[in-house]
Amino acid sequence: xxxxxxxxxxxxxxxxxxxxxxxxxxxxxxxxxxxxxxxxxxxxxxxxxxxxxxxxxxxxxxxxxxxxxxxxxxxxxxxxxxxxxxxxxxxxxxxxxxxxxxxxxxxxxxxxxxxxxxxxxxxxxxxxxxxxxxxxxxxxxxxxxxxxxxxxxxxxxxxxxxxxxxxxxxxxxxxxxxxxxxxxxxxxxxxxxxxxxxxxxxxxxxxxxxxxxxxxxxxxxxxxxxxxxxxxxxxxxxxxxxxxxxxxxxxxxxxxxxxxxxxxxxxxxxxxxxxxxxxxxxxxxxxxxxxxxxxxxxxxxxxxxxxxxxxxxxxxxxxxxxxxxxxxxxxxxxxxxxxxxxxxxxxxxxxxxxxxxxxxxxxxxxxxxxxxxxxxxxxxxxxxxxxxxxxxxxxxxxxxxxxxxxxxxxxxxxxxxxxxxxxxxxxxxxxxxxxxxxxxxxxxxxxxxxxxxxxxxxxxxxxxxxxxxxxxxxxxxxxxxxxxxxxxxxxxxxxxxxxxxxxxxxxxxxxxxxxxxxxxxxxx
Numbered sequence: 001x002x003x004x005x006x007x008x009x010x011x012x013x014x015x016x017x018x019x020x021x022x023x024x025x026x027x028x029x030x031x032x033x034x035x036x037x038x039x040x041x042x043x044x045x046x047x048x049x050x051x052x053x054x055x056x057x058x059x060x061x062x063x064x065x066x067x068x069x070x071x072x073x074x075x076x077x078x079x080x081x082x083x084x085x086x087x088x089x090x091x092x093x094x095x096x097x098x099x100x101x102x103x104x105x106x107x108x109x110x111x112x113x114x115x116x117x118x119x120x121x122x123x124x125x126x127x128x129x130x131x132x133x134x135x136x137x138x139x140x141x142x143x144x145x146x147x148x149x150x151x152x153x154x155x156x157x158x159x160x161x162x163x164x165x166x167x168x169x170x171x172x173x174x175x176x177x178x179x180x181x182x183x184x185x186x187x188x189x190x191x192x193x194x195x196x197x198x199x200x201x202x203x204x205x206x207x208x209x210x211x212x213x214x215x216x217x218x219x220x221x222x223x224x225x226x227x228x229x230x231x232x233x234x235x236x237x238x239x240x241x242x243x244x245x246x247x248x249x250x251x252x253x254x255x256x257x258x259x260x261x262x263x264x265x266x267x268x269x270x271x272x273x274x275x276x277x278x279x280x281x282x283x284x285x286x287x288x289x290x291x292x293x294x295x296x297x298x299x300x301x302x303x304x305x306x307x308x309x310x311x312x313x314x315x316x317x318x319x320x321x322x323x324x325x326x327x328x329x330x331x332x333x334x335x336x337x338x339x340x341x342x343x344x345x346x347x348x349x350x351x352x353x354x355x356x357x358x359x360x361x362x363x364x365x366x367x368x369x370x371x372x373x374x375x376x377x378x379x380x381x382x383x384x385x386x387x388x389x390x391x392x393x394x395x396x397x398x399x400x401x402x403x404x405x406x407x408x409x410x411x412x413x414x415x416x417x418x419x420x421x422x423x424x425x426x427x428x429x430x431x432x433x434x435x436x437x438x439x440x441x442x443x444x445x446x447x448x449x450x451x452x453x454x455x456x457x458x459x460x461x462x463x464x465x466x467x468x469x470x471x472x473x474x475x476x477x478x479x480x481x482x483x484x485x486x487x488x489x490x491x492x493x494x495x496x497x498x499x500x501x502x503x504x505x506x507x508x509x510x511x512x513x514x515x516x517x518x519x520x521x522x523x524x
Contacts, residue, residue, distance in 0.1 A: 191325075216250055252264065428440065
């Protein structure tokens with residue numbers, strides 16, 4: 001509301017209806033002021049409150065003209081000036097913003113002496129109020145944080161709380177319980193997150209005798225507390241002995257006199273605890289191997305690309321990657337990939353299918369227009385299953401101009417193939433330089449029809465190198481496939497860099513694992 005004239009002393013000239021109208025409008029305006037005032041910062045609130053206090057006193061004491069003289073834009077009417085009711089018009093209007101205005105139009109006859117006296121008085125009051133007591137400080141800067149700052153603060157708070165809880169748990173005298181480990185392993189874990197807790201777990205293996213007894217947990221009977229572990233053979237036997245029941249209110253437990261009771265869910269957790277203990281032991285062996293492994297740096301420099309991209313990595317960096325790698329199961333392009341399975345890259349162990357598939361997935365991302373064939377198709381019985389598995393990673397799309405794959409045709413021996421669709425040729429590689437007739441037959445039967453070629457593929461054997469031990473066939477297959485993709489020749493120095501190649505493909509696989517999804521069906 002905006003009032004264009006002072007109404008002090010005019011109430012004698014206004015009718016009752018006009019006074020009621022003014023009272024209603026004034027009340028509305030004050031309610032709006034109060035609503036806005038309560039939302040102000042403390043300095044602004046105090047200043048505005050002092051101002052309203054002085055404003056109320058001026059109205060009560062009849063000194064509003066002197067109070068308002070310091071504020072320009074207001075018409076101040078002297079109380080002593082006589083006003084005729086016929087000369088006053090009260091008009092209520094609504095502005096564009098919806099705020100009501102009361103305007104007083106008065107045809108006042110003031111002589112020049114009175115006007116001059118009043119203006120002089122107004123100037124004096126303005127000069128006085130220029131040094132008045134009302135000082136409005138600028139609003140303070142908001143003490144709040146931005147969204148990103150708040151996120152960083154929350155993340156730091158969570159990390160600090162986790163470290164505090166871990167320290168408190170380590171310093172506590174009570175041992176780690178079975179339930180503590182169950183909570184720890186409910187989500188993904190790594191060597192760094194699980195090692196200390198698993199070391200503190202003081203559960204010894206209990207040797208039980210005789211057949212297992214299965215009974216129902218009685219009403220009101222609490223879930224049994226697990227204080228020791230069972231042998232893996234007994235765990236499998238107990239899981240088969242406990243019947244499946246759709247009624248969740250009934251819980252079956254296995255019982256031995258030496259051990260006590262254990263439920264089916266607890267058996268699953270116990271099985272996982274034993275598996276995690278074995279995995280952490282494998283991580284320790286991998287870390288020891290990284291510390292001891294050596295190769296000729298001169299040979300690595302001589303061969304150049306594409307294998308020298310990690311020659312600057314220190315052993316500490318490689319060990320850090322292994323300690324933080326996810327050891328649980330994650331999904332790479334819908335393929336279930338266990339981080340623990342990648343630990344066989346160490347020493348002179350034979351590479352499993354998880355290692356081979358993950359390394360080929362790295363090549364698919366590192367090079368253009370590459371499709372990879374799932375090697376699991378070879379051991380399927382029906383042709384429909386073979387086609388379904390071979391097409392699992394969509395290697396036969398028209399955009400995939402180069403198709404790579406490996407096969408384990410003899411049980412513990414990998415062979416590889418590389419199909420160049422533009423050059424219309426298929427390169428085959430056997431690390432032992434033996435016959436590859438089984439692999440070529442599988443390519444003719446399953447893969448060629450999926451490529452939709454008018455003419456059959458010619459095969460060309462790669463004779464670059466020969467395996468000199470009993471376990472490096474997988475590493476050599478991966479190295480040859482990457483050389484073909486990079487269009488680089490074989491170098492004799494690569495034969496002495498097998499440990500480095502194992503470390504390199506392990507590190508590439510770990511990087512992919514960090515980007516993998518927790519759920520099946522999400523593609524990278």
